[in-house]
Amino acid sequence: MPAPQDDSLDIDLYDQPGHLIRRAQQIAVSIFHDALGRDVTPVQYAILRMLQERPGIDQVTLAQEVALDTSTAAEIAVRLEAKGWIVRELLxxxxxxxxxxxxxxxxxxxxxxxxxxxxxxxxEGFEAQEQQDFMRLLRKFVHLNNEQSRAPLRRAVVDPAAGS
Structure with missing residues (x-):
C-alpha cells in the first residue's frame, strides 16, 4: 500500500526499505567473506553453484539464471576460467x-x-518461523520487483527427466 504523499523528509532512514536492503547486503557480503574466505566472491559462488546445477549451459542463459547482465557474467566467467574452475567452450x-x-x-x-x-x-537470533517468514517475504519482494532490476532474473523451466 503506497504511503500518503508528503513533501517532508521526516521518514527515519532506518524505516526506509532501500537503506535496510543495502545494509543487509553489506552484512551478508561481510559474513560471506568471514565464513568462506576471499578466494571466491558471492557472485562467483552463485555462478559456480548454477554451473553445478546446470552443467554445460551457455553463458547467456547463465547470466539470466543468476540475474546478471551478460557482459558482467562474461567477465566473471573469464576470471573463473583463469582460476581453473570452469571451462568455456565456443559454440x-x-x-x-x-x-x-x-x-x-x-x-x-x-x-x-x-x-x-x-x-x-x-x-542467528531468528526463530525457525521467523527464518521461514523472512525468506518467504524476501522471495516475494524480489519476485514482485524483478522487472525493475538492471538484469532481471530469467529462470528456465528445467525438466529433470530430460537432463540438462
Missing amino acids: PRRQRRLVLTPAGEEMLARLVPGVHELQARLF
Whole structure:
C-alpha cells in the first residue's frame, strides 16, 4: 500500500526499505567473506553453484539464471576460467558453453562447511518461523520487483527427466 504523499523528509532512514536492503547486503557480503574466505566472491559462488546445477549451459542463459547482465557474467566467467574452475567452450553463433572443472567441483566441496556457517550466522537470533517468514517475504519482494532490476532474473523451466 503506497504511503500518503508528503513533501517532508521526516521518514527515519532506518524505516526506509532501500537503506535496510543495502545494509543487509553489506552484512551478508561481510559474513560471506568471514565464513568462506576471499578466494571466491558471492557472485562467483552463485555462478559456480548454477554451473553445478546446470552443467554445460551457455553463458547467456547463465547470466539470466543468476540475474546478471551478460557482459558482467562474461567477465566473471573469464576470471573463473583463469582460476581453473570452469571451462568455456565456443559454440556456434559465438555462444559459450560453461562447465565446471574438477578443480571447480573441489572448490565448491571445500565451501560447503562455510556455506552452512554463513546460513547459521545470517539467521542467528531468528526463530525457525521467523527464518521461514523472512525468506518467504524476501522471495516475494524480489519476485514482485524483478522487472525493475538492471538484469532481471530469467529462470528456465528445467525438466529433470530430460537432463540438462
